[in-house]
Amino acid sequence: MVKPVTLNVLDIYLDQKNPRHAPLNAQSDIVEKLIQKEQVKQLARDIAENGVSPLEMTAVIKDESGRFIVVEGNRRTCALRLLNDPKSAPNTHVSYFTKLAKNSEKIPKKITCQLFDSREDADIWIERRHSGTQDGIGAKQWNSDQKTRFNTSREKRDDNALASAILDFAVLQGFVPEEREDKILTTAARFLGNPFFRKTLGIISSRSHAYVELNVPLNEFAIVIEKFCKDLLDPKSEVTSRTKKVQWEAYARTLISLGLAPKNHVQSYLLSDVLNSSESDSSEAEGVTQNQGENPPIDSKASPSSKFESNSNDHANDTSSGEGGKKEESTTRHQNTKNPDKRKYIIPYGFSASIKNPILRRVYQEMTEILIDDNTLAVSLLTRAFLENLYSLFHEKELGNQIKAQTHVVMNKVITHIEKNTNLTKVESQALGALKRVQCNHNNVLSPHTLGANAHASHYPNATELKREWDNISAIVEYMLKRI
Secondary structure (H helix, E strand, C coil), X not given: CEEEEEEEHHHEECCCCCCCCCCCCCHHXXXXXXXXXXXXXXXXXXXXXXXXXXXCCEEEEECCCCCEEEEECHHHHHHHHHHHCHHHCCHHHHHHHHHXXXXXXXXXXXXXXXXXXXXXXXXXXXXXXHCCCHHHXXXXXXXXXXXXXXXXXXXXXXXXXXXXXXXXXXXXXXXXXXXXXXXXXXXXXXXXXXXXXXXXXXXXXXXXXXXXEECCCHHHHHHHHHHHHHHHHCCCCHHHHCCCHHHHHXXXXXXXXXXCCCCCCCCCEEHHHXXXXXXXXXXXXXXXXCCCCCCCCECCCCCCCCCCCCCCCCECCCEECCCCCCEECCCCCCCCECCHHHCCCCCCCCCCCCCCCHHHHHHHHHHCCCCCCCCHXXXXXXXHHHHHHHHHHHHHHHXXXXXXXXHHHHHHHHHHHXXXXXXXXXXXXXXXXXXXXXXXXXXXXXXXXXXXXXXXXXXXXXXXXXXXXHHHHHHHHHHHHHCC
């Protein structure tokens, strides 16, 4: 039988028979062993910063003396005891736990535990927790792919992020199976971590970027990725055994010598933007590698497709025949990027947002689902609600207090605060400049004045302008979202 009980942390005793160490009698000896061998200090720091995980449960039993003994969660309980009573730590660690406890308001004095009638009753669940997958009945750890997807969805740095995005593209093209082996990702990540190899493939993004930015025609990129994936899947290929810089770069030179590496260059664009635009246009031909003859040269005046910069121009929309400037159709639907002005939603594909506030998250979700050209006023009202709440939440989080003022006042305080950050990236600085222009121009489509006029039906918004201005400020919007 098991039942929940709420206990004072300092009333819970550590298990003398914990499998993590040889049997020990004294609580002080158990604490010292857990600190030395089981990373309790790191766990204590995480608890002090973030609190106790609600996904973890502590299990206890009563001994003959009526004391509560923890049989599951000894590391966690040890960390909590030391945070509640730092002086009980070994002398050399007292100051560490004292400092953590002093600077945290997330350390509970009581926790809810599951009380079992006996150790034997708890054993079955403890075994499920700690003995691996056990043919599916135990806890199953994420593989590298799954860890990377989790990290990138939450905007956490991951050195496999670029490789995962490229392999996802390869899955769409049929170059690799969807259920690929874990080692495929880690091997691809090693190669893509090398700047020369990335440059050879036409990749601008770093290895930790979850988006793929290219400066070569997509059809040429697809050809070299198909070869790379073929070698990744072949256990006899040298790719699977190359683990050093000189070997990665030698393979890149092999791709060049075979004529498989991209030869032409275009202004940079995001792979996700191209694929999203192409998927929405069902009238064009399928596939990215169905080329007929030589690849036509790309218009050198094509505008870049950037995750952060304004998407108001076409991305390499036309190809030239080379004779009198006559233009001809591309031989593949993916070779050229579609005009971002023609996307269906105000939020472009690839925009990165991790939103904790549930109301703001619902507003954002509707912004990603409502067709902007057909429902322009509705989208502008959602955008107004989103931005106003974002400014207020950011002000409260960064400046430490709620503010009841008109939107343009809050917006001004937010901009002034962000300007003090000397570590803004170039794209963030550019986007902040765009937001300042929005602030200064009452007629700007995203200004509080214009959005308010839309809400009162005294003005009707323009869908293209909404998309363009969103693109202009998107990097600073992401900056604020990360901080709320």
